[in-house]
Amino acid sequence: MNKDRILIGTWAWGSGLNGSSMVFGNKLDKGTLEETFNTAYSQGFTRWDTAAVYGMGTCEEFLGELIKGKDDIYLSTKYMPSKRYRQGGFTKSFEDSMVRLGSRDADLFWIHVPNNLQENIKEAIPLMKEGRIKSLGLSNVSLAHIKTAEAILKKNGLSLGAVQNHFSLLRNDQQPIIDYCNENGITYYAYMVLEQGALSGHYSAKNHFPTFSMRNFSFPKAKFIKIEGLLNSMKKLASKYDIDPSQIPILWVLGKGAVPIVGLTKPFHAKKLAKAIEVELTSEEIKMLEDEAKATGIRQQGNWEPQ
Numbered sequence: 001m002n003k004d005r006i007l008i009g010t011w012a013w014g015s016g017l018n019g020s021s022m023v024f025g026n027k028l029d030k031g032t033l034e035e036t037f038n039t040a041y042s043q044g045f046t047r048w049d050t051a052a053v054y055g056m057g058t059c060e061e062f063l064g065e066l067i068k069g070k071d072d073i074y075l076s077t078k079y080m081p082s083k084r085y086r087q088g089g090f091t092k093s094f095e096d097s098m099v100r101l102g103s104r105d106a107d108l109f110w111i112h113v114p115n116n117l118q119e120n121i122k123e124a125i126p127l128m129k130e131g132r133i134k135s136l137g138l139s140n141v142s143l144a145h146i147k148t149a150e151a152i153l154k155k156n157g158l159s160l161g162a163v164q165n166h167f168s169l170l171r172n173d174q175q176p177i178i179d180y181c182n183e184n185g186i187t188y189y190a191y192m193v194l195e196q197g198a199l200s201g202h203y204s205a206k207n208h209f210p211t212f213s214m215r216n217f218s219f220p221k222a223k224f225i226k227i228e229g230l231l232n233s234m235k236k237l238a239s240k241y242d243i244d245p246s247q248i249p250i251l252w253v254l255g256k257g258a259v260p261i262v263g264l265t266k267p268f269h270a271k272k273l274a275k276a277i278e279v280e281l282t283s284e285e286i287k288m289l290e291d292e293a294k295a296t297g298i299r300q301q302g303n304w305e306p307q
Helices: 021-025 030-042 058-067 090-103 117-127 143-155 175-183 216-219 223-227 227-243 246-253 265-275 284-296
Strands: 005-008 046-051 074-079 107-112 136-139 162-166 187-191 257-262
Touching: 030 058, 030 265, 074 090, 074 136, 074 246, 090 107, 090 117, 090 265, 107 117, 107 162, 117 136, 117 143, 136 143, 143 175, 162 175, 175 187, 223 227, 227 246, 227 284, 246 257, 246 284
Parallel strands: 005 046, 005 257, 046 074, 074 107, 107 136, 136 162, 162 187, 187 257
Antiparallel strands: none
């Protein structure tokens, strides 16, 4: 399978506010992360995703150090608009991100949430026409948001490049948007595919998330009890293909016609991913996983999501 069908996420790489300790409950070692990047890069993963709010710029700065001198890196980052429109905010965020990343251009630049969507798209247009934003993406959006963006961009001879929404076995309500994107030349990216580790197979009701972390608040011990059947099915399927259970939700997303954003924090994560993407789940296996997920009664939603 083409490794361009994977975007490597770095949400857990930043420090401080909205960084690793606060969101994930773990303080990550920079040396380990550098080794993780190098291992993933050597495995052929060249497409990397970050955001200005991941560690409030610290993630972008660190990734910028790692990609220095590597001309084949596909770079994706994001602007988080405030609820009240600030003229020039989009442009300033873009320029600040490029400084932190040590780049002039972004292969993919996202509007992180659809606040003041029309105004921010209009700010993006000059940068798109200059070629500094090679592709514009929208994150956390509805089909109506997508069509609004398409109409504005079309009037300016431009097109929407990508959509990124929360999509996983425990948030399986995106197929109409995925189908629309695939029919209209828009790449659909799925984030939180592993539900911040809940679907990795590493955690359980007995071994759940760090107590003082955002992911523990959104996925407490009681929820792990509800997904035991799903985790067991994932484990059996992984055994069949001789891969790690954490890779099953990723393969499921690929089977649904979407591009998964996969967070890596250790070198062996990259090796597991490189091995797993050679596997393709059958339609029967995809349905079995969906049936197990539906039986949990869980629909995950982040507090930042507008819907």
